[in-house]
Amino acid sequence: MCIRNKMAAHLKKRAYEDFVGASHSVTQEEPLPTPLKIRIVNPRQSSPALILPDPDANNLTETLAVLLDFEHKLPISLPQTENAVQSILAHYQEQVNVSVKVKLVHLLGQLALTPGFDAVLLLEDLLSLLASTESHRVKSQLLSSLTAIGRSLFSHAELHDKLIDTAKLHLSDLHHTVRCECLSMIGALSTLDKSINKKEDKKCQRLLAAYIDDQDPRVRQSSLKSMLTLHQRGQRLDLSVYQQSVKALTDDYEGVRLAALKLVWVLSQVYPEEMLAVKGGSTEDQLRLVDDGFTNICQMVNDESMRVRTEAAGLLGSLHLVSSKFFQQTLDKKLMSGLRRKRTSHERQKESYACGDWSSGQKWNDDAPKEHLDPGSISLINSGACGAFVHGLEDEYLEVRSAALDSLCELATQSPSFARLSLDFLVDMFNDEIESVRLNAIYSMRKITQHIILREDQLEIILNVLDDFSSEIREALHELLCTVTLATKSCLSRSLHFLLRNLNKYPQDKLSIWNCMKHLGSAHHDLTLTLIPELLGTHPYFDTPEPDMDDPAYIGVMVLILNSAAECPTMVSLFPDYTLRHYSYLRDSLPHLVPHVKYINSSRLSECSDVRLQRKGQEPSVFLAQTLDKVKHLTTMARQPSISLMQLIIRDLERIGELDPGLSACADFCARYIRCQLVLTKALSEDGWNIPASLCPQQSADTMLAAATQILELSYELEHLFLGCSEAEQATIMQMRFRGWTLELLVHLRGKLNNSVSNQLATQSICQQYLQRLTLLHRYFMANNVKPDTFCQAVFSERHKLDASKAGILAKFLQPLLLHHTIPSLLPCNKLNGIGAKIREPTGGSDNPLRFTAGLVLAVNIDCLLDNVQDLNQVKIKVQFADSQVQLFNPKMSDFRSLSPLKHQLHTQIFLSHSMWSDPCHIQLSIVMTYDPNKMRDISLTSVGGKAGDQKTIDLCTPVKVFVMPKPLKR
Secondary structure (H helix, E strand, C coil), X not given: CHHHHHHHHHHHHHHHHHHHHHHHXXXXXXXXXXXXXXXXXXXXXXXXXXXXXXXXXXCHHHHXXXXXXXXXXXXXXXXXXXXXXXXXXXXXXXXXXXXXXXXXXXXXXXXXXXXXXXXXXXXXXXXXXXXXXXXXXXHHHHHXXXXXXXXXXXXXXXXXXXXXXXXXXXXXXXXXXXXXXXXXXXXXXXXXXXXXXXXXXXXXXXXXXXXXXXXXXXXXXXXXXXXXXXXXXXXXXXXXXXXXXXXXXXXXXXXXXXXXXXXXXXXXXXXXXXXXXXXXXXXXXXXXXXXXXXXXXXXXXXXXXHHHHHHHHHHHCCCCCCCHHHHHHCCCCCCCHHHCCCCCHHHHHHHHHHHXXXXXXXXXXXXXXXXXXXXXXXXXXXXXCCCHHXXXXXXXXXXXXXXXXXXXXXXXXXCHHHHHHHXXXXXXXXXXXXXXXXXXXXXXXXXXXXXXXECHHHHHHHHHHHHCCCHHHHHHHHHXXXXXXXXXXXXXHXXXXXXXXXXXXXXXXXXXXXXXXXXXXXXXXXXXXCCHHHHHCCCCCCCCCCCCCCCHHHHHHHHXXXXXXXXXXXXXXHCCHHHHHXXXXXXXXXXXXXXXXXXXXXXXXXXXXXXHHHHCCCCHHHHHHHHHHHHHHHHHCCHHHHHHHHHHHHHHHHHHHHHCHXXXXXXHHXXXXXXXXXXXXXXXXXXXXXXXXXXXXXXXXXXXXXXXXXXXXXXXXXXXXXXXXXXXXXXXXXXXXXHHHHHHHHHHHCCCCCCHHHCHHHHHHHHHHHHHHHHHHHHHHHHHCCCCCHHHHHHHXXXXXXXXXXXXXXXXXXXXXXXXXXXXXXXXXXXXXXXXXXXXXXXXXXXXXXXXXXXXXXXXXXXXXXXXXXXXXXXXXXXXXXXXXXXXXXXXXXXXXXXXXXXXXXXXXXXXXXXXXXXXXXXXXXXXXXXXXCEECCEECHHHCCCCCCCEEEECCCCEEEEEEEECCCC
């Protein structure tokens, strides 16, 4: 290859000299040659220049800088790659410095991965370079590049065999880096064959296993990692490697212990039922391999390296086939019987009978005790699985404690008995100093609550965490209490006491605490029955005052009691009279927290709305279906009766959304669309359509323009605030928006909007924008194979005849179509999910103002929950000041925390400033979502009059009023 390159360079030099000599021999009398045509080549297709400084100039830093710049330009096109490879090979022959050669070989390995590049020829060149080089660093880099190229050529089995032979040849190298790369190549490129029982197929594994005992620890680590690579590639490892892996767990090098730990875990999963002889025991004592591997991994929890301890603690949870006695041993630190199996008395007598009761005297020491203990075989440090999780949970590093918690939880979910044993240790982790560890302990216990029952001492530790400052910890603990099972009524009373104290200290946790009380009441109705006099404060002889229904603590107690009463009929007889009235109020105001109690006498609750629904046999879902059935009749009714019916349907749908949160998304979606129909129907019923445009009053034009604006806003809300709409439903929303555009256009063309249409250029621009929207909408319908309604179909059929310069003809064509075509109804066929937000902090309505100095900033903490938001970049915080100024704040992505795939928590801080404040006033905080009105699904309207980046907002929640009080600026 080197000779070939030199010859090519020599020929180029000869050709250049001949060209220069010929050019100098031309005289001035000769005619000028014909001008050549120059073809301009795209600079992207040209080869990137790789010009290195002179290697004799001793400028290593400059050379490496050039190579790094070239590496940053990768990947490049295929023609560029071929030229760059030839250039690098030429530079390699000229370079003397080892660092430069290593970097050049590294670049060759990266260039060989370019799609379409023939790496086989380059591989042959690299093999020839490997045979001729003497530097260990260059050798190791050549082997690394060969391994990368071999992986890319996965179908060339013969080439892989050639590379494996090359690796075996260099395994005798004295430098550890070369041997490590050779072992890595063998593990990555050895031919896979499922017939592993044949002797020839075990050669690679035996070769790798031979280097587990190498004198260099880095080679030992590389050998173990190569074995893991074989397993990951699908080759079944031989069982003989297990003992070597166990021996490597005591290696002095951390990397070797880490690799050996993973290999022991792999073999325990591959051969779980293989029987092994117990070390230090009799020949009859055998142990399953998965149990022995679990024991060896448990020993590594006491390793001196934090990384090894973390890895060991994390691997314990995935060994589900281990015997239960080993699981239980991980929670106990006691060492008994030298960790040997004790033989029974029958076994000892049988052995004595077999060998004779007395000594014959013919052999020396034949009467010695048969059960001889070798002091060297007993180790107090090698404690097996004893106390592995105890040590892991008490480790000084939070990484080890978190990994131990995860493994403990994983094993506890598989075994109810182990879950009960591990409960005390999980409860102790609630007092950890690190917040993430405490949160992990709460989530871990929540996964095993179906297997455990909390005692009073355990519950006391858990309840003390309710005073934690972190809202995330408190909310997680509320969710945990929703799923636990309490042992006694004192446990329930204690839980209620702490929750009420928590409610008084953190009022923003009100909804979370009420939800916790709901689940506690439904799960412990038998315990709640014994606490009714105490909870309601009743007396057997004296009347007690009626509690205040505005007290959040009393509402929480009633939520607990009423959820218990739904399961316990005897509890209702203990209620005082006012409790029944309060039930009616809570059932209406908090239907998602207060269930229907069928044991309460309905005659005493004649005004209760849910009793009326029960008398009629109507549930909210049934009532929703009956309400939506009325929508089908709107297309056949006259305008005035349909307007009355739509108003009634909207009112019922809003009520259904309040009664049942599960139906609120569907009810809100239908209510918004029907409101679009209602607004459009009222606008088309105006008397102004029946008189000439010049006689139409300005008030009527303003009303119709406001109706068009409202229809467009509602259509955008229908598109952006709901998930689960089908393509047909989205098309119906677009058609409603198109009617809004048509109404807006007709109002402009009738010339009653401040006489602005007197300018014909403006009128033509408005018509042109409308026609372009029409064309794009028709293109969308054709691409998605959606059938339009009668109005859109009539406009689509005549779109080629419409002209923006003829505004009068366009208005005469659109007005009768809009007036006489019926508006289609929309009933969702899928389950819809609404996009919304809920501000938990600040709560609003507080009499304590936020004080700050006028002209300076005021920090306000924001804590809210987001439901079904897909793009968090669209979420903004909107602040409306007392002077009607509006400001949007962009929260950072780090302020969002994912609770589930479509549920997030936003916890951030905004800074307000206003130099003109002098009096106390309220500001309104809300969560909004931005959208681009110039984009509708796959249609971009930027080219038809919209402005790029023109963002509008949609409110995701009800604004919260915050009382602020500025202090005058001191001068």
